[in-house]
Amino acid sequence: xxxxxxxxxxxxxxxxxxxxxxxxxxxxxxxxxxxxxxxxxxxxxxxxxxxxxxxxxxxxxxxxxxxxxxxxxxxxxxxxxxxxxxxxxxxxxxxxxxxxxxxxxxxxxxxxxxxxxxxxxxxxxxxx
Amino acid sequence: xxxxxxxxxxxxxxxxxxxxxxxxxxxxxxxxxxxxxxxxxxxxxxxxxxxxxxxxxxxxxxxxxxxxxxxxxxxxxxxxxxxxxxxxxxxxxxxxxxxxxxxxxxxxxxxxxxxxxxxxxxxxxxxxxxxxxxxxxxxxxxxxxxxxxxxxxxxxxxxxxxxxxxxxxxxxxxxxxxxxxxxxxxxxxxxxxxxxxxx
Numbered sequence: 284x285x286x287x288x289x290x291x292x293x294x295x296x297x298x299x300x301x302x303x304x305x306x307x308x309x310x311x312x313x314x315x316x317x318x319x320x321x322x323x324x325x326x327x328x329x330x331x332x333x334x335x336x337x338x339x340x341x342x343x344x345x346x347x348x349x350x351x352x353x354x355x356x357x358x359x360x361x362x363x364x365x366x367x368x369x370x371x372x373x374x375x376x377x378x379x380x381x382x383x384x385x386x387x388x389x390x391x392x393x394x395x396x397x398x399x400x401x402x403x404x405x406x407x408x409x410x411x
Numbered sequence: 412x413x414x415x416x417x418x419x420x421x422x423x424x425x426x427x428x429x430x431x432x433x434x435x436x437x438x439x440x441x442x443x444x445x446x447x448x449x450x451x452x453x454x455x456x457x458x459x460x461x462x463x464x465x466x467x468x469x470x471x472x473x474x475x476x477x478x479x480x481x482x483x484x485x486x487x488x489x490x491x492x493x494x495x496x497x498x499x500x501x502x503x504x505x506x507x508x509x510x511x512x513x514x515x516x517x518x519x520x521x522x523x524x525x526x527x528x529x530x531x532x533x534x535x536x537x538x539x540x541x542x543x544x545x546x547x548x549x550x551x552x553x554x555x556x557x558x559x560x561x562x563x564x565x566x567x568x569x570x571x572x573x574x575x576x577x578x579x580x581x582x583x584x585x586x587x588x589x590x591x592x593x594x595x596x597x598x599x600x601x602x603x604x605x606x607x608x609x610x
Contacts, residue, residue, distance in 0.1 A: 319445045337471025338445040339426075342438040343479055371441055 292352050292378045295385040304344045307334050309353065309375065309383040316357045316374035319345070345373060353379035416454060419465035426469055429476035431483045491530050495537050498522030499544035502581070506545060515545070516584045523588025528596065530589070538589045542581035549574040 301309070311317060311325035319341055327335050336344070348354045359372030375383070397403045423446055427439050446468060453464035484492065502522060506515040522541050530537045553574070 319441050320448045323445065323449070335467070337468050337475065338442040338449070339430075339468075339472045339475030341445065342442050343434075343475045346434065346438065370444070 295378070295382040298351070298353075298382050299386055299389055301382070301386050302344075303334055304336055304340060305348060305353070306383075306386060307336070308341075308344060308348065309379055309386075312354060312373060312375040313380070313383060316359060316372045318359065318370045318372050322373065348379070352376055353382055415458070415461055415465065416450070419450060419461070419469070422465070422469045423472065426472035426476065429473065429480075431479055433483075434479050487529070488531060491526060491537060492540065495522070495526050495530075495540040496544070498525065499541045500548075502541070503544050503548045506549075512580075516580065519545075519581055519584035520588040523585035523590075524592045525588075526585075527589035527592025534589050534593055535586065538582060538585040541585040541589075542578060545581040546575045546577040549577060 307326040307330060308322055310329060311322045314325075317325060319338065322345075323336055323338070323341055345354065349356070353376060354373045355376050357372045357374045359370060394403065423443075427435060427442065430439070449464060449468065450461070453460045498518075499522070502515055502518045505518045506512075509515060519541060523538055526537045526541065527534060
């Protein structure tokens with residue numbers, strides 16, 4: 284990922300394929316802004332526990348995503364308790380959403396190819 | 412439970428020191444907060460989850476700190492890392508071939524000096540990078556030889572862990588060489604400064 288803060292962001296396709304951590308964070312933030320622990324919980328829940336990031340990996344990945352302008356820091360809801368320092372919230376940028384869509388399209392193509400080769404016998408039911 | 416809680420927190424706070432300074436300044440508060448929230452959830456779930464969470468988090472911290480450190484390595488530092496690793500391996504080769512320990516110490520001393528002429532601060536980490544291969548490769552090659560000879564049970568009987576103590580003389584030799592070079596650089600700069608002022 285390159286530093287995109289000072290210039291126009293690169294073509295989303297140049298960032299593909301995304302790492303599981305980046306993809307998981309982008310998916311978690313697609314619902315709206317979240318703080319670090321909420322992102323960790325959302326990623327673990329959405330992958331059914333398949334991807335559990337530690338705090339170090341989470342913030343290392345977020346740092347790279349901030350530099351690549353995939354996410355940005357936001358104010359968050361104004362519920363901060365007075366005795367605690369304000370949390371950092373993160374939200375998806377427009378560019379981040381484009382990159383996420385490009386990755387989903389790429390994965391969709393892989394799924395279509397697998398279907399054509401009869402590696403996937405029937406569509407899997409979506410479970411919540 | 413309180414003791415485990417305390418030990419986990421202590422290890423975690425020690426682990427935070429492994430990050431590069433910039434990263435630590437920017438994210439240490441947030442990382443600590445996320446860790447504390449996760450730990451509180453794990454503690455309510457019981458002893459097993461607390462131990463699991465503590466072990467996973469500390470391992471993640473070490474791995475991510477290494478990743479962040481590698482991200483900060485510039486081309487010059489990369490070259491120094493390469494030279495230090497090669498020198499460390501060379502010292503191990505000499506140690507296996509030579510009959511006297513002085514030869515290994517001389518290689519470590521010269522390696523430290525070579526790296527010290529170009530290395531950035533702090534110098535001790537480069538000395539450690541040179542010295543660490545001697546005990547590591549001793550233990551690794553010993554284990555490899557035992558596995559291939561089929562005498563794995565000998566591994567538990569042999570005092571192989573004492574080989575890890577080789578780190579101490581290796582580190583001393585490479586530190587002496589490295590700081591000798593640093594001293595020479597310092598004196599050289601001072602002399603160059605003096606001659607410029609005189610001219």
